[in-house]
Amino acid sequence: MSLSTYHRIVIKIGSNVLTDDQSRPDVARIVHLVDQVAWLRSRGAEVVLVSSGAVAMGRSALPQLSHVNPVLRRQVWASVGQPRLMQIYQQLFEAHGTHIAQLLVTKEDFRDREHYLNMKSCLQGLLRDEIVPIINENDAVAVTELMFTDNDELAGLVAAAVNSDALVILSNVAGIYDGHPNDPNSQLIRQIDPNDAQFQRFILPSTSSFGRGGMNTKYRIARKAAVLGVDTIIANGKKDHILHEIWQQTGEYTLFPSQKKTSNLKKRLAYQGADPKGKIIINAGAAQALRAEERVSSLLPVGVTAIEGEFERGDIVAIYCGTEELGIGMAQYSSLTARKYLGQKGKKALVHYDYLLIG
Ligand SMILES: Nc1ncnc2c1ncn2[C@@H]1O[C@H](COP(=O)(O)OP(=O)(O)O)[C@@H](O)[C@H]1O
Numbered sequence: 058m059s060l061s062t063y064h065r066i067v068i069k070i071g072s073n074v075l076t077d078d079q080s081r082p083d084v085a086r087i088v089h090l091v092d093q094v095a096w097l098r099s100r101g102a103e104v105v106l107v108s109s110g111a112v113a114m115g116r117s118a119l120p121q122l123s124h125v126n127p128v129l130r131r132q133v134w135a136s137v138g139q140p141r142l143m144q145i146y147q148q149l150f151e152a153h154g155t156h157i158a159q160l161l162v163t164k165e166d167f168r169d170r171e172h173y174l175n176m177k178s179c180l181q182g183l184l185r186d187e188i189v190p191i192i193n194e195n196d197a198v199a200v201t202e203l204m205f206t207d208n209d210e211l212a213g214l215v216a217a218a219v220n221s222d223a224l225v226i227l228s229n230v231a232g233i234y235d236g237h238p239n240d241p242n243s244q245l246i247r248q249i250d251p252n253d254a255q256f257q258r259f260i261l262p263s264t265s266s267f268g269r270g271g272m273n274t275k276y277r278i279a280r281k282a283a284v285l286g287v288d289t290i291i292a293n294g295k296k297d298h299i300l301h302e303i304w305q306q307t308g309e310y311t312l313f314p315s316q317k318k319t320s321n322l323k324k325r326l327a328y329q330g331a332d333p334k335g336k337i338i339i340n341a342g343a344a345q346a347l348r349a350e351e352r353v354s355s356l357l358p359v360g361v362t363a364i365e366g367e368f369e370r371g372d373i374v375a376i377y378c379g380t381e382e383l384g385i386g387m388a389q390y391s392s393l394t395a396r397k398y399l400g401q402k403g404k405k406a407l408v409h410y411d412y413l414l415i416g
């Protein structure tokens with residue numbers, strides 16, 4: 058495997074990659090990263106960036122704020138920092154004759170079918186016109202429970218949305234070590250089978266100074282993306298020529314080689330699992346049918362005992378039997394209609410098996 062065989066690559070850049078050890082914008086590093094992205098593009102790759110750094114840029118511009126509320130302070134820093142971040146990217150990409158575009162998104166944009174499709178078609182349009190999309194969370198409006206765990210989670214969702222071949226997560230460490238990354242006795246794990254959960258024990262709860270989800274989310278997202286067919290790499294974005302090295306299969310990083318390709322929709326469902334719009338409660342017979350390995354089944358209203366929450370056609374819903382979560386799916390019609398059909402025979406499937414992920 059090599060980046061050079063990839064057509065489309067999502068690259069996530071962590072805040073710590075974009076800032077120096079005094080938390081100031083590391084413009085020289087950003088210049089080098091943009092040069093490398095331009096180099097990948099000159100070799101035919103389509104690149105989508107997921108870039109953190111808004112809060113870090115805002116904090117560096119306005120270290121003293123009157124607000125003591127940490128949530129509000131973060132919103133203010135992000136709204137001040139995001140245009141500064143984009144201004145740097147804009148200038149640097151322009152020097153390569155490349156246009157960039159900004160997309161600020163929230164979790165809701167991935168839960169709501171209409172938002173999701175609009176975002177997806179915008180991304181496709183940008184790539185068709187050879188524009189580099191630069192995506193970040195809309196930190197000004199996404200606070201507390203509305204937030205992604207961090208931008209690694211967002212990058213996984215973006216990789217699914219654009220059907221990318223590879224996801225490169227750039228952090229301030231070379232990848233996952235079998236101990237503390239600063240301990241000289243720790244070894245970098247070069248390859249991780251995404252089906253193998255044993256590496257979890259090496260992940261320490263610590264994050265870097267700006268990091269939110271830490272290595273834990275990177276590990277979780279990398280495994281998920283690889284299982285769904287996206288080669289995923291965790292690498293050190295602070296290392297010179299890291300993208301060149303990954304492209305040429307040299308250098309050091311942790312690779313999660315991809316398993317079989319999965320449909321886009323199943324990828325989206327898998328990432329979206331923790332955050333459905335509504336709940337469908339089904340009886341034991343329906344649960345047994347959905348779980349049966351010998352035959353695929355759609356979820357019919359006859360097996361549904363209750364509907365919780367409000368959803369529209371195309372929204373992601375969780376499927377429960379009692380208190381046990383069986384999986385997730387995409388609703389074929391609204392919660393209003395679903396309630397009307399509750400327990401009835403001969404009605405259209407609420408979740409078609411093509412849009413269902415159990416287990
Ligand atoms: N086993 C491990 N190997 C490598 N890094 C680890 C490990 N366990 C925890 N970490 C921590 O994860 C950090 C990277 O995650 P994070 O702080 O979220 O970075 P970013 O800002 O790039 O998203 C590293 O700086 C390191 O301190």
Ligand SMILES: N[C@@H](CCC(=O)OP(=O)(O)O)C(=O)O
Pocket residue numbers: 070071072073108109110111112113135193194196206207208209267268269270271
């Ligand atoms: N959206 C935030 C970044 C959140 C985040 O996940 O940060 P990081 O762990 O450094 O990738 C920002 O732009 O500051």
